[in-house]
Amino acid sequence: MTRDDLQPPFHKGNAQASTGKSIPCDSAECSEHAVSWIDFRFLCVGHLVSHCYDRLEEYERAGSAPRAATEEGKSSAGPSFLEDCPAKIASLLITHTGLENIERARLLDILLWANELDRKRRPSQFPI
Numbered sequence: 001m002t003r004d005d006l007q008p009p010f011h012k013g014n015a016q017a018s019t020g021k022s023i024p025c026d027s028a029e030c031s032e033h034a035v036s037w038i039d040f041r042f043l044c045v046g047h048l049v050s051h052c053y054d055r056l057e058e059y060e061r062a063g064s065a066p067r068a069a070t071e072e073g074k075s076s077a078g079p080s081f082l083e084d085c086p087a088k089i090a091s092l093l094i095t096h097t098g099l100e101n102i103e104r105a106r107l108l109d110i111l112l113w114a115n116e117l118d119r120k121r122r123p124s125q126f127p128i
Contacts, residue, residue, distance in 0.1 A: 036092050038084060045092075045103050052089070052110045055081050059117045082118040086111050 022033040025044040032044030043051055059082065089111045093104065 035096060036088050038088050039081065045099065045107075048092075049103070049106045049110065052085055052114070055085070056110065056113050056117060059121075082114055082121065085114040086118070089114070 023042050024030070025032045025034050025047055026041040027043065027047040030044060030047060032046065034042035035045050036043060036048050038048065038051065039055070041051070089107050093099070093107055093111070099107070
């Protein structure tokens with residue numbers, strides 16, 4: 001399985017299948033359309049933000065999750081959350097120009113937090 005096999009059927013940066021139909025959010029009882037794909041789920045902006053905050057809090061509580069990162073690294077299913085999250089969030093910020101300012105602020109906060117946690121869990125490239 002290649003990384004491309006793991007990508008959602010988005011078309012030109014939008015959460016639309018190749019048929020042009022919107023993809024619904026995978027969260028229970030949500031009527032919004034998905035804007036991104038993460039952790040094998042299609043999520044609307046609100047659920048994406050809350051899902052990412054929940055996952056980042058888990059990593060923070062675990063001390064940047066060296067154990068969780070190792071377990072995720074063993075999986076051949078794809079990149080770890082801390083590698084995937086910033087890329088998905090950056091792509092969303094670039095492609096979705098209709099986001100509210102508060103949504104953009106939350107997404108930028110997630111992007112920065114995920115990068116910080118990822119940097120903390122990786123060994124330093126320049127030992128002192």
